[in-house]
Amino acid sequence: GAGVSQSPSNKVTEKGKDVELRCDPISGHTALYWYRQSLGQGLEFLIYFQGNSAPDKSGLPSDRFSAERTGGSVSTLTIQRTQQEDSAVYLCASSPQGLAGGVLPYNEQFFGPGTRLTVL
Amino acid sequence: AQSVTQLGSHVSVSEGALVLLRCNYSSSVPPYLFWYVQYPNQGLQLLLKYTSAATLVKGINGFEAEFKKSETSFHLTKPSAHMSDAAEYFCAVRPIQGAQKLVFGQGTRLTINP
Numbered sequence: 431g432a433g434v435s436q437s438p439s440n441k442v443t444e445k446g447k448d449v450e451l452r453c454d455p456i457s458g459h460t461a462l463y464w465y466r467q468s469l470g471q472g473l474e475f476l477i478y479f480q481g482n483s484a485p486d487k488s489g490l491p492s493d494r495f496s497a498e499r500t501g502g503s504v505s506t507l508t509i510q511r512t513q514q515e516d517s518a519v520y521l522c523a524s525s526p527q528g529l530a531g532g533v534l535p536y537n538e539q540f541f542g543p544g545t546r547l548t549v550l
Numbered sequence: 551a552q553s554v555t556q557l558g559s560h561v562s563v564s565e566g567a568l569v570l571l572r573c574n575y576s577s578s579v580p581p582y583l584f585w586y587v588q589y590p591n592q593g594l595q596l597l598l599k600y601t602s603a604a605t606l607v608k609g610i611n612g613f614e615a616e617f618k619k620s621e622t623s624f625h626l627t628k629p630s631a632h633m634s635d636a637a638e639y640f641c642a643v644r645p646i647q648g649a650q651k652l653v654f655g656q657g658t659r660l661t662i663n664p
Contacts, residue, residue: 434593462649473640480650489651521593523652539652540614541586541593 432456434542436522442548443512451507451545455524462505463525463539464497468518476520480503512549519544552577552643556655564663569628571658573615573641577620581643583624584652585615588638597639599626611635636662 433466435454443449455462469490475489477543479499490496494512523539557572573597575581582601586594598609605617611634615626638659642652 461650465652465654472656473642473653475651475653478650486651523594538596538599541595543591543593 434522434540435532436444436520436542436545438545439543439547440548442550444550445514446511448508448510449512449547451509451520451547453507453522453542455503455505455522456526456540457503459524459526459541460502461525461537462506463523464507465521465523466518467521467544471518475520476507488512508546512547514549517547517549518529519546551580552645552653554641554643554653554655556639556641556658558658559656560610560661562661562663563631565633566630567658569613569626569631569635571626571639571641571660572580573624573626573655574622575624575641575643577643577645579646580617580619581645583615584642584644585609585613585624585641586642586654588640588657589612590637594640597626628660631660631662633662633664636660 435450460481462479466474477497478486494510497507521541521544523541525537525539553576555574563618584599585597587597589596598607598615600607600617608614613628615624617624638657640657644652
């Protein structure tokens with residue numbers, strides 16, 4: 431079956447421009463996560479969506495970062511006024527729903543291949 | 551807050567030798583623990599996970615890890631390294647209750663020498 435897909439695979443942009451990164455989770459997965467992987471910071475959590483609940487935005491590094499998830503499926507991560515320190519690989523992951531309707535904490539997160547963002 | 555420490559950013563072993571990648575966690579309550587592997591230009595793939603059912607966990611590709619509460623460790627091992635094991639390995643924790651996010655270690659790059 432299809433895994434998590436992300437687009438574009440690579441994005442080069444100029445400092446100050448806005449970018450949108452897209453994530454298509456595995457069909458039926460209720461939870462969706464965004465992480466950032468950079469040389470200096472390793473893998474960092476950005477934001478988490480679960481069903482219709484309010485997202486956990488605790489990992490977003492600044493108010494230039496935002497994300498939405500439409501219809502409980504596709505998600506878009508938007509970075510406004512990009513800075514060079516935003517250069518990183520942005521990874522999306524999704525998890526299935528548990529028996530009680532929530533996401534069990536030990537459920538596997540399935541990762542997409544990532545979007546490599548380069549800010550010049 | 552929970553944290554994960556992976557000792558050794560780079561590990562190099564010979565083909566056929568034992569692989570040992572170290573992971574220690576910091577948490578007042580034993581969390582759920584995961585090992586992920588990342589091959590070049592690919593996303594992360596789950597190798598194995600500890601969910602308190604058994605302390606010795608077997609994963610894919612011949613890897614296993616042992617949870618030791620007294621040492622707050624979850625080291626990853628494989629008896630005999632193969633060239634295809636060359637990749638970056640990440641240990642991650644997730645609390646049993648509360649936040650759903652994974653907290654990752656810094657990663658260990660494994661190189662296999664022929």
